[in-house]
Amino acid sequence: MDTKLMKESIDTNVYHIPTGVTVPLHGHQAHDEVFYCIEGSGYGLLSDTEVKLTVGDVFVAHAGDLHGLRSDDNLHVVAVMIPVDRIICRCKKMSYSDIQKAVVNGARTIDDIKEVTNAGTGCTRCIKEIEEILIMVCKCKGVSKDTILEAIKNGANTVEKVSDVTEAGTGCGKCKVEVQTLIDTNK
Numbered sequence: 001m002d003t004k005l006m007k008e009s010i011d012t013n014v015y016h017i018p019t020g021v022t023v024p025l026h027g028h029q030a031h032d033e034v035f036y037c038i039e040g041s042g043y044g045l046l047s048d049t050e051v052k053l054t055v056g057d058v059f060v061a062h063a064g065d066l067h068g069l070r071s072d073d074n075l076h077v078v079a080v081m082i083p084v085d086r087i088i089c090r091c092k093k094m095s096y097s098d099i100q101k102a103v104v105n106g107a108r109t110i111d112d113i114k115e116v117t118n119a120g121t122g123c124t125r126c127i128k129e130i131e132e133i134l135i136m137v138c139k140c141k142g143v144s145k146d147t148i149l150e151a152i153k154n155g156a157n158t159v160e161k162v163s164d165v166t167e168a169g170t171g172c173g174k175c176k177v178e179v180q181t182l183i184d185t186n187k
Helices: 003-009 096-104 110-117 127-134 145-153 159-166 176-185
Strands: 011-017 022-026 031-046 049-053 058-061 067-083 087-089 136-138
Touching (some): 022 145, 049 067, 087 096, 096 127, 110 127, 145 159, 145 176, 159 176
Antiparallel strands (some): 022 067, 031 067
């Protein structure tokens, strides 16, 4: 990726997580996310560990890692989303964006992905990751159905509130209809 395109695709946000609030575990398949604590304290959460955050601390969630945040004391972080295109199928050298492009073009099953990209036709160790890509509701931000349902269960009752908590629908927006359907069917 050229430098200009890289600069344009890096997304920076400042988040305030009030005391006692937990941002549920979620993942970004095509982005590393770096959090820098600028105020307060809390924890960066990974599926198997927690990282204490106080002013000046950094927490990194690599592409594909489930992560979240928990605030102990009005946590404020700067979050930088950096695009990466990690290899999913090493045998056939197929990246996340190769798989995602196949999904956007209509591939909905493992067999579809195999047919379109050849990913998963070698050693098959990548099948689990391909399945995870296929269950993502929001392909841009890598947000799964389970993450959206958890946000709804915790009170996010509009597409905007689900987006605030999970980032689903904040990319291309194509998933907003599916997010609304999940809200409607899980009230």
